[in-house]
Amino acid sequence: MAEMKDREGTIVSNVHVAKDIYKAVIAFDDLPEGIKGGQFVHIKLTDNSHVLRRPFCICDFDCKAKTVTVCYAVVGEGTKELAGYEKGTRVKAMLPLGNGFTPDESMKKIVLLGGGMGSAVLPAIPRAFGDREYVTYLGFANKDKVVLEEEMRELTGSVVVATDDGSYGRKGFVTNILAEDMAKLKPDVVFCCGPEVMYKALKKALEPFDVPVIVSLEARMGCGIGACLVCNCKIKLNGQEGYLRVCADGPVFRLDEVVL
Amino acid sequence: MSNLKVNIAGVEFKNPVITASGTFGFGKEYDRFYNIEELGGICTKGLTIKPRLGNPPPRIAESYGGMLNSVGLQNPGVEHYLETDDKDLAKRNVVVIANIAGSTLEDYIAIAEKMNEAQADMVELNISCPNVKAGGMAFGVLPQNVEKVTAAVKKVCNKPVITKLSPNVACIADNARGAEAGGADAISLINTLSGMAVNYKTRRPILFNNNGGMSGPAVKPVALKMVWDCYNAVKIPIIGLGGITKYTDVLEFMICGARAVQVGTHNFTEPCGARDIARDLAKYVEENNMDINDLVGTLILNG
Numbered sequence: 001m002a003e004m005k006d007r008e009g010t011i012v013s014n015v016h017v018a019k020d021i022y023k024a025v026i027a028f029d030d031l032p033e034g035i036k037g038g039q040f041v042h043i044k045l046t047d048n049s050h051v052l053r054r055p056f057c058i059c060d061f062d063c064k065a066k067t068v069t070v071c072y073a074v075v076g077e078g079t080k081e082l083a084g085y086e087k088g089t090r091v092k093a094m095l096p097l098g099n100g101f102t103p104d105e106s107m108k109k110i111v112l113l114g115g116g117m118g119s120a121v122l123p124a125i126p127r128a129f130g131d132r133e134y135v136t137y138l139g140f141a142n143k144d145k146v147v148l149e150e151e152m153r154e155l156t157g158s159v160v161v162a163t164d165d166g167s168y169g170r171k172g173f174v175t176n177i178l179a180e181d182m183a184k185l186k187p188d189v190v191f192c193c194g195p196e197v198m199y200k201a202l203k204k205a206l207e208p209f210d211v212p213v214i215v216s217l218e219a220r221m222g223c224g225i226g227a228c229l230v231c232n233c234k235i236k237l238n239g240q241e242g243y244l245r246v247c248a249d250g251p252v253f254r255l256d257e258v259v260l
Numbered sequence: 261m262s263n264l265k266v267n268i269a270g271v272e273f274k275n276p277v278i279t280a281s282g283t284f285g286f287g288k289e290y291d292r293f294y295n296i297e298e299l300g301g302i303c304t305k306g307l308t309i310k311p312r313l314g315n316p317p318p319r320i321a322e323s324y325g326g327m328l329n330s331v332g333l334q335n336p337g338v339e340h341y342l343e344t345d346d347k348d349l350a351k352r353n354v355v356v357i358a359n360i361a362g363s364t365l366e367d368y369i370a371i372a373e374k375m376n377e378a379q380a381d382m383v384e385l386n387i388s389c390p391n392v393k394a395g396g397m398a399f400g401v402l403p404q405n406v407e408k409v410t411a412a413v414k415k416v417c418n419k420p421v422i423t424k425l426s427p428n429v430a431c432i433a434d435n436a437r438g439a440e441a442g443g444a445d446a447i448s449l450i451n452t453l454s455g456m457a458v459n460y461k462t463r464r465p466i467l468f469n470n471n472g473g474m475s476g477p478a479v480k481p482v483a484l485k486m487v488w489d490c491y492n493a494v495k496i497p498i499i500g501l502g503g504i505t506k507y508t509d510v511l512e513f514m515i516c517g518a519r520a521v522q523v524g525t526h527n528f529t530e531p532c533g534a535r536d537i538a539r540d541l542a543k544y545v546e547e548n549n550m551d552i553n554d555l556v557g558t559l560i561l562n563g
Contacts, residue, residue, distance in 0.1 A: 004531075006293070051325065052528055053529065228282065230317070248289070
């Protein structure tokens with residue numbers, strides 16, 4: 001009857017990869033099948049003073065090794081605690097949650113666009129759908145913040161990195177740089193994850209091109225499964241604005257439906 | 261012979277564990293994790309006559325050993341509930357308590373009347389939501405208003421009515437008396453404590469609504485004391501809630517006078533938490549060969 005369960009995993013590694021950014025690999029005895037990029041894992045911290053679980057996008061997964069990777073920035077109490085977990089730490093986690101990125105048959109050439117920590121959503125997309133052609137664009141504030149470049153190169157071959165200050169890769173906002181390359185890229189779809197300001201810029205930058213843009217949203221969450229209605233985002237559907245649940249209806253939405 | 265069944269206003273619960281309104285939706289989501297029929301009861305998300313959009317996000321913030329929420333009664337409206345979840349839940353072997361809310365006395369009367377069409381077993385009257393501007397809380401503060409709204413609902417509603425009390429009041433025992441005088445079949449307490457979470461960097465409250473309702477294990481001592489105070493003030497049964505995370509918490513609430521309990525925030529920490537509490541409670545009662553009802557109000561004060 002119950003198709004979902006709370007799982008227990010073991011931290012295999014948890015390493016510092018860039019300024020304030022860590023990458024943790026968690027092994028599960030029974031990693032569920034069918035994980036998609038954009039889905040998330042809802043992790044219970046071991047310190048019981050934290051009553052809320054923390055949602056992290058599944059950065060990458062390995063069906064054979066039965067692991068998922070989360071890549072996260074230390075921004076608050078929860079991520080600070082997580083960064084301190086050593087190899088062997090047991091954590092409870094619900095996964096995979098949310099809808100994830102699902103390219104339909106017509107989407108053969110896909111641009112993966114990451115902004116800052118949002119880049120952590122991308123690797124699992126080509127991992128789940130390996131039979132598509134991908135081009136990756138990653139944007140960061142500066143060279144200290146660059147993450148996942150190598151991982152994406154391995155998975156998708158072509159990676160363009162941009163930094164706002166030009167300290168690494170091409171200089172400028174990655175949204176504008178993608179727009180410059182759009183005519184020659186001609187992708188069927190753009191899959192993007194980044195901060196809200198980036199989505200606003202992206203909407204504008206890609207306006208001249210007739211290409212669907214699918215984005216992943218972030219929100220403070222409670223239950224993580226659609227019951228508590230705290231993680232809502234504003235969505236415009238059929239001309240009407242309303243709230244949808246980031247955890248259960250998303251976190252992946254069409255950009256043209258998201259009210260920014 | 262051991263017994264875990266409890267009876268509130270003529271409604272029998274297989275065990276005293278009920279999930280709290282607003283933390284469990286209408287049961288569907290958690291039913292994917294375990295059979296919700298293992299619970300004594302479930303209390304629905306707060307329903308209003310018209311659909312409500314709720315407050316803008318962020319609607320949640322964590323505190324030490326607790327959390328704050330400001331959902332603002334987002335719900336699809338009572339009509340939608342009657343056509344969908346009410347029907348689905350009626351097929352399940354679990355007591356269903358429909359939580360209802362309003363902004364005006366007329367709202368409360370209208371929805372209470374509408375609930376007569378529902379298959380839900382009981383109605384919980386939410387007069388203590390801290391997250392809606394009009395009404396809600398206004399009916400929950402003064403004892404005479406608690407009495408007034410309870411009496412108005414009782415007059416039109418043919419289901420047992422549980423009045424849910426706010427802790428953000430001068431004397432909760434007086435409000436319990438108000439509910440009893442208004443004809444409530446039971447009371448439940450405590451709703452969330454009014455609170456605020458602040459971001460020192462932005463100097464802004466984390467919740468868009470600025471204020472929110474605090475819940476979670478940190479509030480348990482407040483809730484226990486209030487349950488005891490109400491137990492000594494009224495004869496109607498009490499459903500206790502506030503920070504329950506384990507079966508021993510349930511025992512404590514019952515010793516303080518609760519006939520049943522609700523589990524709320526803990527559902528977020530542990531998706532199977534309410535079920536596990538019910539299971540652990542069953543084990544305890546069996547091991548001690550006891551009737552759980554014998555615990556109610558058995559607190560022995562010191563000195």
